Amino acid sequence: MEAVANSKVSAFVENWSLPAGNETLRAEALQALKGMDFPTTRVEDWKYTRITRITNKTFHQSAMTLDVKPYIIPNLEAHVLVFVNGYFQKNLSTILEGDVITIADVNDLDNSYYTNVLEDVDENVFSLMNKAFATAGVYLTIPKNQKAAYPIHLLHVSTGERTVANVRHFIQAETGSKAEVFATFHSEGANDALVNVVFEGHIQENAKLTINKLQSEEQSTFHIANEIFVQDPSSNFEINTITIGGLLVRNGLNILVEGENCYTELNGVYLGKGKQLLDNHTFVDHLFGNCTSSETYKGVMDDQSIGVFNGKVVVRQDAQKIQAYQSNGNVLLSEQATVNSKPELEIYADDVRCSHGSTTGQLDEQAVFYLRARGLSEKKAKELLVSAFIGEVLEKVDNATYRAYVDELFWQKFGWQF
Amino acid sequence: MLTIKNLHASIDGQAILKGLNLEVKPGEVHAIMGPNGAGKSTLASVLAGKEEYEITGGEVDFDGKDLLELETEERAKEGLFLAFQYPVEIPGVSNINFLRTALNEIREYRGEEPIAAKDFMAMVREKSKLVELDAKLASRSVNEGFSGGEKKRNEIFQMAMLEPKLAILDETDSGLDIDALRIVAGGVNKLRNQNNAIIVITHYQRLLDYIIPDFVHVLADGKIVKTGPKELALELEEKGYDWINDNAQTV
Ligand SMILES: Nc1ncnc2c1ncn2[C@@H]1O[C@H](COP(=O)(O)OP(=O)(O)OP(=O)(O)O)[C@@H](O)[C@H]1O
Ligand SMILES: [Mg+2]
Numbered sequence: 314m315e316a317v318a319n320s321k322v323s324a325f326v327e328n329w330s331l332p333a334g335n336e337t338l339r340a341e342a343l344q345a346l347k348g349m350d351f352p353t354t355r356v357e358d359w360k361y362t363r364i365t366r367i368t369n370k371t372f373h374q375s376a377m378t379l380d381v382k383p384y385i386i387p388n389l390e391a392h393v394l395v396f397v398n399g400y401f402q403k404n405l406s407t408i409l410e411g412d413v414i415t416i417a418d419v420n421d422l423d424n425s426y427y428t429n430v431l432e433d434v435d436e437n438v439f440s441l442m443n444k445a446f447a448t449a450g451v452y453l454t455i456p457k458n459q460k461a462a463y464p465i466h467l468l469h470v471s472t473g474e475r476t477v478a479n480v481r482h483f484i485q486a487e488t489g490s491k492a493e494v495f496a497t498f499h500s501e502g503a504n505d506a507l508v509n510v511v512f513e514g515h516i517q518e519n520a521k522l523t524i525n526k527l528q529s530e531e532q533s534t535f536h537i538a539n540e541i542f543v544q545d546p547s548s549n550f551e552i553n554t555i556t557i558g559g560l561l562v563r564n565g566l567n568i569l570v571e572g573e574n575c576y577t578e579l580n581g582v583y584l585g586k587g588k589q590l591l592d593n594h595t596f597v598d599h600l601f602g603n604c605t606s607s608e609t610y611k612g613v614m615d616d617q618s619i620g621v622f623n624g625k626v627v628v629r630q631d632a633q634k635i636q637a638y639q640s641n642g643n644v645l646l647s648e649q650a651t652v653n654s655k656p657e658l659e660i661y662a663d664d665v666r667c668s669h670g671s672t673t674g675q676l677d678e679q680a681v682f683y684l685r686a687r688g689l690s691e692k693k694a695k696e697l698l699v700s701a702f703i704g705e706v707l708e709k710v711d712n713a714t715y716r717a718y719v720d721e722l723f724w725q726k727f728g729w730q731f
Numbered sequence: 732m733l734t735i736k737n738l739h740a741s742i743d744g745q746a747i748l749k750g751l752n753l754e755v756k757p758g759e760v761h762a763i764m765g766p767n768g769a770g771k772s773t774l775a776s777v778l779a780g781k782e783e784y785e786i787t788g789g790e791v792d793f794d795g796k797d798l799l800e801l802e803t804e805e806r807a808k809e810g811l812f813l814a815f816q817y818p819v820e821i822p823g824v825s826n827i828n829f830l831r832t833a834l835n836e837i838r839e840y841r842g843e844e845p846i847a848a849k850d851f852m853a854m855v856r857e858k859s860k861l862v863e864l865d866a867k868l869a870s871r872s873v874n875e876g877f878s879g880g881e882k883k884r885n886e887i888f889q890m891a892m893l894e895p896k897l898a899i900l901d902e903t904d905s906g907l908d909i910d911a912l913r914i915v916a917g918g919v920n921k922l923r924n925q926n927n928a929i930i931v932i933t934h935y936q937r938l939l940d941y942i943i944p945d946f947v948h949v950l951a952d953g954k955i956v957k958t959g960p961k962e963l964a965l966e967l968e969e970k971g972y973d974w975i976n977d978n979a980q981t982v
Contacts, residue, residue, distance in 0.1 A: 679819045683873075686779050686815075687833040687889065688807035688840075697832070701823025701872075 320350050321368060322438060329374055329477070332448050334420035338427075342436075342444035349438045361621045361653040362592045366561055367535045372477035372507045374448060376400040384468055384499045387721075389714045391464040391495065392416065394451055398471055399478030399508075401449040413459040414492065419450035419481050427483070430515050430543055434567060440539040443479050443511045450481035450511075453494070455520070461492035464712070469508065471500040471534055477507045484514035486522045486548075493523045495715060500530035500558070512540040518572070521549040525715055529722065530558040532587055538564045546572025546601070553710050555719060556583040556591050557726060563592040573603045580709045581610035584727065585618025585650065592621035599626070602633040602662070611706045612643040613699050614650035625657040628665050635665045643673040644702055646695070700729045732757050732794055732928050733778075733897055739788035739953075740777045746787070747773045749953035755897065758925040762939055762964060763932045765950035766972050771932045772816050774950070775901045779813040780806050794896065807833070808840035810896030814886035814903050816932075821873035826885065827855055829873060830892050837893060858891035862918040879906030887918050894922070899930045904938040916941030936968040949975055 323346075331339055351368045352359040375398050385393065394416065395405040401418075408416060436444070455461050471478055486492060500506060508530070516522045528536055536559040544550055556562055568577055583591040591614075597606045612620040622641045643652040656669040676698050684694035710716045723729045733755040740748040747770045755761055765771055777784050778791065780803035791798040796809060821829075835845045846854070859869045862884045874882050883903050890898050900919070904912055919942055923929065931942055939947075939961060947963040948955045949972065957963070957975050 677819070677821075680821045680824075682779075682781060682803065683815065683819045683821065684824075684829060684833075685803040686807055686813055687829070687893065688804050688836045689829070689833055690804050690836070691802075693832065693836070697824050697829060698821070701821065704823050 322346055322349055322351060322442070325351075325368060325371060326442060326446065328371065329446050331446065334418070335422075335424070337424060339445045342441045345436065346438065346441045346445065349441070351438055358594065358623070361619070362561070362563055362590060364561070364563075367507060367537075370475065370505060372475050372505075374399070374446075374479075375473055375476045377472055377476075378402060378405070379470060379472055379501060381405050381468060381470055384470060384497065386466060386495065386497070386715060386718045389464065389466065389495070389718070391466040393466045393468055396449055396467070396469045396478065396480050398473065398476045398506075399448045399480040409463050412462040413456055414461045414465070415454045415456070416465070417452040417454070419447065419452045419483050422452045422483055431513060431541060433569060434541050437539065437565070439509055439537045440511050443481055443509050443539070446479045447481035447511070448479055450483070452483045452485070454485040455487060455490035455492040457487040458489040460490065464493040464495055466495040466497070469496070469498045469510070471498075471503045471506040471508055471530060473502070473506065474504045475506065476503065477509060479509050481511040482513070484512070484522065486514065486516045486520040488517045489519045490517075491521045493525070493712065495525045495527075497527040498530055498536065498558075500534045503531055504533050506530075506534045508534065508536045508538075510536075510538050512538070512542075514542045516542060516544045516548040516550050518545045519547045520545075522551075523711070524552040525710060525712065526552065526554045527719070528554070528556040528558055528562055532558065532560050532589060534559050536562040540564070540566045541569075542567070543569045543571055544575045544577065547574040548572065549576045551578040552580070554579075554581040554593065556581070556593075557722070559589065559591070561590045564594065566593070566595045568595075568597045570597065570599050570601065570604050570606070573601045575601075575604040577604070577606040578709070579606070579608040579610075580706050582703045582706045583610070583612045583620060584703070585612065585614040585616075585620055587616050587618060589618040590621070591618070594621075594623045594625075596625045597627070597637070599628045599632040599635050599637065602631065602635060604632070605636045606638070608639040609706050609709070610641045611703050612641075612652060613646060613703060614643065614652055615646040617647070617649040619650070620652040620654075622652070622654045622671070623657065624655075624669070626659070626667070626669075628658075628660045628662050628667065630661040632662050633664045635662065635667070637665065637667040639669040641671045642702070644699065645673065645675055646699075696727075696729050734792040735789070736791075737789040738774075738777070738786070738791060740773060740784045740786050742773070742784050747784075747953055748777065750789070751950070751954055753948065753955060755928045755930065757928055759946070760923070760929045760931065760942060760944045762944035762947045762961075763930060763950050764934065764947060764964065764967055769950045770953045771950050772901055775813055775816075775899045775932065778806075778811065778899060779803060804836070807893075808837050812890050812893060812895030812898040814883075814890060814898065814900040816901040816905075818874050818882040818886055820875045820877070822875045824873050825870060826868070826873050827870050830855075830889060834892060854892065859888055861891050861921060862887045863914050864888045880908060880911045883907055884911065884915055887915050891918065891922055895927065897928050897930070898922075899932070901932045902934070903931070904933055904935060912938065913941060936964045939964045951975065
């Protein structure tokens with residue numbers, strides 16, 4: 314990236330003000346941003362995702378409030394932390410009593426600890442902008458050998474014209490702890506709104522962390538997510554990402570597996586309509602042996618939507634006896650829809666078991682005919698096949714209450730039943 | 732019930748059906764035999780509404796309706812059923828869930844109420860017994876991982892569930908061992924009555940020992956070239972098809 318004195322980046326953030334707290338970190342991020350420009354499609358990692366739709370606009374910070382009842386997950390007894398346009402809404406949030414976890418401001422994070430854990434992680438222009446301008450976020454700790462009594466729901470809503478939400482969360486899963494986090498993103502009356510979110514986490518020895526992420530914004534919003542997790546030995550990390558909204562969505566998921574006997578599971582479902590561009594970049598870095606990672610992403614693209622999948626798995630030289638499985642499947646429902654799928658395996662160890670596969674195609678016409686020949690309408694037949702296709706990934710969501718919520722959402726939005 | 736007049740159909744510009752005539756009345760069983768590639772499955776597909784085929788001539792009347800004008804699913808709702816020669820595997824779509832949807836779409840078409848879950852399950856139990864289809868298979872994904880014989884049983888199970896007016900069984904006997912053949916044929920016979928009709932496409936007399944046809948037709952080169960009583964099947968098994976071409980005649 315070229316160093317430009319008066320870059321597009323500085324123009325982009327020009328009218329944002331630096332929130333209070335964590336001054337050192339913000340200053341460092343600003344410093345790092347100085348030499349940077351936005352990635353173009355000439356940069357390999359952004360080849361299929363042109364972000365000029367975002368970068369030729371300017372966005373402003375705007376603390377607003379609205380009724381978030383429609384976005385509460387029914388029947389889920391959880392701590393609910395609400396962020397509107399990236400600002401924490403204490404009055405709309407609920408922290409249940411009697412749990413072992415602590416929920417603090419991300420600004421309370423110990424700086425030196427933080428830099429230590431994430432020192433090997435590459436930052437990009439969006440994660441740095443976020444670091445400099447994050448208006449809110451939780452620093453969630455699940456204490457040693459404890460299980461969170463309730464799931465933690467981080468509920469985000471964007472609203473208004475050209476608003477930006479820079480929100481940043483850090484999850485500290487201490488040794489032997491266990492927790493489940495839900496991160497949902499919605500928008501209401503948002504126009505050209507940008508969500509620039511960063512999740513970071515440290516999953517310590519023997520800890521288990523499950524994250525269920527739902528992106529369900531209107532098709533007038535942009536969403537850039539950078540997610541960085543570090544796994545210590547014998548830890549278990551699972552993240553399920555469901556993307557059904559947003560005009561341009563980029564998920565950048567980086568997982569550093571820094572210990573033996575770890576288990577890592579990444580699942581994703583993305584459903585594109587209209588002119589949506591849904592991009593999932595994942596990176597699993599196996600630094601130690603005897604670990605398993607399993608990745609399943611499935612997309613269904615309609616109209617002129619574009620899907621991007623880039624799943625990179627690196628098995629370092631010393632990481633023997635790794636099992637790494639990756640699969641990406643796509644169904645194109647229209648002739649104008651496209652998918653760019655690129656699984657990338659880089660293996661430097663010799664005793665590993667890895668597999669990857671990528672498929673993109675139409676729905677099986679023979680199957681459609683078979684179902685119609687039994688009396689199902691063409692629409693119903695296709696719905697059934699699409700449901701079956703992504704159902705395989707949805708089944709990996711263990712929480713039945715959340716699953717019911719997702720099913721209901723799919724039913725309302727697409728008329729698909731599982 | 733079904734009247735096919737001078738039906739012509741082609742695929743990719745290649746004529747397959749070349750002036751086919753057939754009349755099926757309620758209560759009848761018709762067997763269609765004929766050499767490989769003659770157009771038997773094509774006829775079944777055209778009747779079921781497969782869009783790849785172009786109808787280049789002729790007409791098909793199904794109980795007073797112009798069959799060729801109906802969508803595939805409308806034909807099914809009108810009571811046409813095709814047991815496929817090669818049933819497709821549909822991973823992730825549960826056999827009974829899709830059958831319930833199908834049954835309810837058909838009922839809705841007839842102006843009937845959706846079937847109650849309890850009644851449906853009772854029906855599944857009863858009908859799967861009819862063809863001795865393992866109850867576990869009934870609830871698995873459609874045909875996924877089924878053996879050849881299980882797929883064929885599943886077709887007849889679906890037929891039993893949907894109770895069609897006209898069922899076309901395309902080589903339902905192939906892939907069935909002798910016991911399974913007896914069971915499946917027995918199931919089909921139990922579904923017979925004076926209001927429905929069956930077209931059985933087969934290469935072998937052995938199926939017709941169980942499902943006794945009223946007529947046997949020989950389909951060759953896209954036409955019915957000979958029609959006779961059930962004894963014709965025996966004759967065909969003995970002599971093959973070549974002798975027909977020499978003195979082709981339609982009865
Ligand atoms: N998609 C296609 N494109 C071109 N030709 C086709 C296509 N499908 C079928 N045919 C041809 O149509 C002819 C009739 O095929 P069909 O499957 O109807 O035969 P059949 O009588 O059922 O034979 P079998 O006894 O082997 O099942 C064959 O010559 C076949 O090759
Ligand atoms: Mg055939």
